[in-house]
Amino acid sequence: MKLSDQAALILFSGGQDSTTCLAWALSRYARVETLGFDYGQRHAIELAVRPTIRHRIRGLSDEWAARLGDDHVLDLSVLGEVSETALTRDSEIAMQANGLPNTFVPGRNLLFLTLAAALAYRRGMTVLVGGMCETDFSGYPDCRDETLRALQSALQLGMGSRVSIETPLMWLDKAATWRLADQLGGEALIDLIRTETHTCYLGERSQLHAWGYGCGRCPACELRMNGYQHFKATQSID
Numbered sequence: 001m002k003l004s005d006q007a008a009l010i011l012f013s014g015g016q017d018s019t020t021c022l023a024w025a026l027s028r029y030a031r032v033e034t035l036g037f038d039y040g041q042r043h044a045i046e047l048a049v050r051p052t053i054r055h056r057i058r059g060l061s062d063e064w065a066a067r068l069g070d071d072h073v074l075d076l077s078v079l080g081e082v083s084e085t086a087l088t089r090d091s092e093i094a095m096q097a098n099g100l101p102n103t104f105v106p107g108r109n110l111l112f113l114t115l116a117a118a119l120a121y122r123r124g125m126t127v128l129v130g131g132m133c134e135t136d137f138s139g140y141p142d143c144r145d146e147t148l149r150a151l152q153s154a155l156q157l158g159m160g161s162r163v164s165i166e167t168p169l170m171w172l173d174k175a176a177t178w179r180l181a182d183q184l185g186g187e188a189l190i191d192l193i194r195t196e197t198h199t200c201y202l203g204e205r206s207q208l209h210a211w212g213y214g215c216g217r218c219p220a221c222e223l224r225m226n227g228y229q230h231f232k233a234t235q236s237i238d
């Protein structure tokens with residue numbers, strides 16, 4: 001794979017998808033930095049696991065270690081203040097009258113990418129990478145490809161500079177996301193994702209399952225668990 005001399009900023013939460021995107025970017029770009037957001041999320045444990053993941057992913061490849069640069073965490077607590085959601089409040093996860101689950105945080109990805117673009121501008125970076133997906137997802141409108149293409153155009157116009165939003169997981173289901181991680185980093189990356197990343201909406205990390213830590217019942221855990229099981233089943237067939 002030809003290495004791009006562009007620099008990429010990864011929206012890195014500490015979850016399965018963003019860690020897979022980090023590995024994807026490290027395989028493609030000469031310089032890679034990471035960005036996380038503290039928005040008062042109920043599963044704030046995801047912020048705590050980020051340094052360990054970055055440390056371990058460096059150990060998987062000398063080339064990756066050389067390309068992985070600075071980490072940034074931005075305070076976006078105002079998002080939690082204006083959001084009455086199951087991700088920012090201690091409330092039961094449920095469907096809403098509008099057809100969306102109450103885990104949807106309105107404007108989250110729009111704000112994330114706008115701030116990421118501002119940081120990238122200052123850091124001389126032209127590529128933003130996010131783990132948004134509209135294949136295995138909860139119907140969040142800010143995860144759709146159409147939304148992100150429109151936002152990319154708005155950012156280019158509003159900043160007067162070239163910026164691209166890359167979403168390598170957009171058309172992958174969770175089994176394919178596990179498979180991509182296997183292709184990028186083999187069993188070592190799979191083990192890192194399984195044992196270090198955090199996806200569970202409830203912040204549960206008391207028990208390590210075959211697919212990783214989590215409650216096993218929330219929508220995020222169910223997607224991750226089912227994807228892992230399908231991935232392993234496909235492996236055995238191959």
